[in-house]
Each structure stands twice: as structure tokens, then as C-alpha cells.
Amino acid sequence: MIKYLRNTRKKLPRYVFLAALILFLSNCDFIINSITQPLTANVGEEITTVLDANFNVDGGPYTKRIVIGILAPKSWKLSENTKITFSGDKGTGTMIPIPASEVAASAKNGENWATRMKNKLGIGPNFIDDMEWVPFQTTESLTANINDKANAKFQIKMKVGIDGQNTSVRLGYVVCNKDDGLADDTPNLWPVKYANCLEVSGGTGDLIDFCNPSLAVLSPVKVLDNDFESITFDNTVTTTALKDVQNIYLCATAHTSDGQDIVVCAQDERSKMRTIAPNKFQITIWPRGYFNVPAGKTLTSVDYYFTDQGGTVKVGFGNVSTVPFKIKFLCD
């Protein structure tokens, strides 16, 4: 026994050295060197983003598929409108969408790649949670040799704004390998970068601005009149006519499909918004109940303002008192 212990003590430095070596060897990292993406586009136009990445490997060789995730508005349906090719030290190839049925590597609850990316990265610096991560993979595995430092340029061609709506959004890009995925303990293996604000114009309707905080936020973003809808008034975004007012009310007009208007604009308990954070106010409504919609009728949209207790000071879309905010009852 004593002999065994003595032996171990002798070998200790060797073990420590080995452990350090293993740590050093597994210190791989992936780096997104740059993202080159246009900052303007027309609705439905195909834009090309070039993502330049380095795959630095210590040890190896490793043979793995490379995965790229792109964050974009859900209504752009990027998985159907994107073509990715790459070229670099490992040759050229193409990438294809990862099926939603595939469970992501290092996903703890069996979630797929899109959900895993969303859980891990959210919507990045964007402000409206109506976005999705769309995962793509190389069609074949690529091999990194021992201590390889491989560079690759990914050419991402995607049709933006296919929903025909004017949008400004910060697209996100994440790179990882198919075996490790977005593991909690190795963030160096899934670098993520967000491009500057992309302005998509030439469409119809009001600008959907993912890039900037807005006075009014809807959750869920897409609803019908038979859903619960939370409306949040963020009075910290800019200086409004309701600055420092603590009792905020909702003044709303609902429009039915047969052209009727239902107004609920009294400043009472029903229309009072609750404070959820300093100068942030929220109300949750079930439109059918809130506007007392008769059976058989449906609502198509709601116009609304935020008002003070007297109902005279109003804040509407674009921080003016004459243009209302709008809820359109539409699904994806």
C-alpha cells in the first residue's frame, strides 16, 4: 500500500503534465472574422452575405459537419429562401437546412436545432420577439487535421422580406459543429455575430422595426381576437407627452369585419394599465371579451392610444397624439 502511494507521488508530476496537455489540446476555437452584409434591400430581393470564419483546432484530427444558424424574422421563412455555399482551405461545398425533427447536439430537453439556438441566443440585440433561428449544415463532414487552422468563406444568398413588409432588422449568424452544437461549457466553439441594421423597403404598411425599442410592444406578436394579448407601453424609450405620468390607461377602438367600430376609451379599472417596471406599463386583454364582441362577429384590427387619467394627453404611433398604434388580427 505504502509502496503504491509512493509510486503515485512519483508519477504525480507526470499526471499533472498530461492533464494540462489535454486541456491545452482541447482548446480549439472557432472565430467569425467578419460578416459582410448589405444594409439596404428591397422586399423580395436576394442579398448575399459573406461570412468569413476560422476553425482553429488543437489536436485532432476531427471529422465533423459544420452548422450555421441565421436569425431572421419568422415571416421571411428563411429555410425555404436561402442558399449557402462555402469555399476555403477544405475545398468547396453547399449547406442544406437541418430538418426540424433532428435533436440538437447538447440539447438537454430533446429540442431541435432551431429551438436550441433560440433558447441559447434569444433574439440577440433585436427588440421584437417574432424571430427564429434557421439552422443549416454542410452536406458532408469536413476533416480538420492535427492543429489545423482552416479558413472558410460562406456565401449566404437569401431572399429578404418575402412577406412584403417594410422591415429593419439585425440579422444574426452563429457557427458551430454538428457534434458539440451550442454546448454550455464551450462557448468558444459557437461564435455568434449580429450584422448592423438591415433596412428592407419598398413594401407596404408601417415599418416593422426590430432594431429599435418601441413605445408599444405586443406579446404574442401575432394574435387573433380570440387570443390573450399583452400590450406594453415603454415610457422610457423617449420623452413622451406622458412623461412622469404614473396612471396610464388604454384608449382603444376595435374594428369588426362588417365595418363596425367598438370604442373602449373610458379611464376606469378595465382600461387601467399596471406598472411592471419603472415607467413601463402593461395591460392584458382578450379582445373578444374586452370589446364585448357579439357572437358571430370577428374583429379585424384595433387602434389604440395610451392616455393619462383625464384622457386628454395621448401618445400614439411615432410618439404623436394623432396616429394610433395598431393591432392587426393576422397569423403567420
Next chain:
Amino acid sequence: MYKILMQLSQRKAIRILLAGCMFFAASCKTENMVPKVNESVKNIDGTWKIASATLNGTDILNTIPDAMTHLSGFGVTFTDGKYTLTNPIPFIVETDGTYTFNDPQYPFDISFTPTGATTAVKSTFQFPVVQGQRRVTLTFSPGCSKNIYVYTLKKDN
């Protein structure tokens, strides 16, 4: 020393042999040991109230004032294949009618048919036991199909 060890291992061997015999004997005619009971038909008659509610995975019962959602006032009463609603909120159906299970013994979903309607609206149905009492868990989308509601109902006493 060696002798004692030997004896010990012999005793162990006998013990294992005996245990094996018992298993062998007990393995006969197992069908008699399982009582013949049919799975009961699920009976949900009574009035049910909301015990928990989520929208897209977020709790809406405890995080939003009841004065806005009116969840606590909602009730659904099942009697003899019919249901009635009190204080409607976003739910599978808006008006009273009839309901059926896909399988009364092993229900996986429940269909609601409002009076006068020709088509039924389906919801997944779970019937778990919480603190010794049955709960009914319904999953549905009354508005946009991507907005998922999960209501767990408990019997109103």
C-alpha cells in the same frame, strides 16, 4: 482458514440454489396473480375550474392580474356528454354543446361540438392525479395556431 472460507462459499452456493428454486416455483401461473380489472371509463362529470394556465409556456394565471384575464371566474361543467361554460375566456369553444372522448377508457383527446355547429374542435386530454385529486389538462389554440394554451382544471367543490 481455508476450510472456513470453503464452507462459507458452499453455504452461499446452497443459498443461491434455494433462491433460484423459489423463483422457479413462483414463475408458474403468473396469470392468476394479476387481478382481472377493466380500465375504468373516464368520468369527468362536474364543474371544473382553472388550477394553472400557460400561454406559449409562460404562466398567465399568477403573473397577470385576474382582473385582466378573468381566469378564476371561468368554469366548465360536464354532464352526460354535454358541457356548459361560465364566464367565457379564450377556450377551445365559445358556446355550450356536447363533448366526446376518442376512447372513453383511454382518452387521448376530447372533442367539443358547440350546439348548432357541424364540426368538432379537438384538444389533447390528460387526466393526471395531483395531491390525490384528478386534474384535467387541455392543450389548444383558440386564436393563431402558434399560440399554445395549456389549462389544467381541477374539480370545483
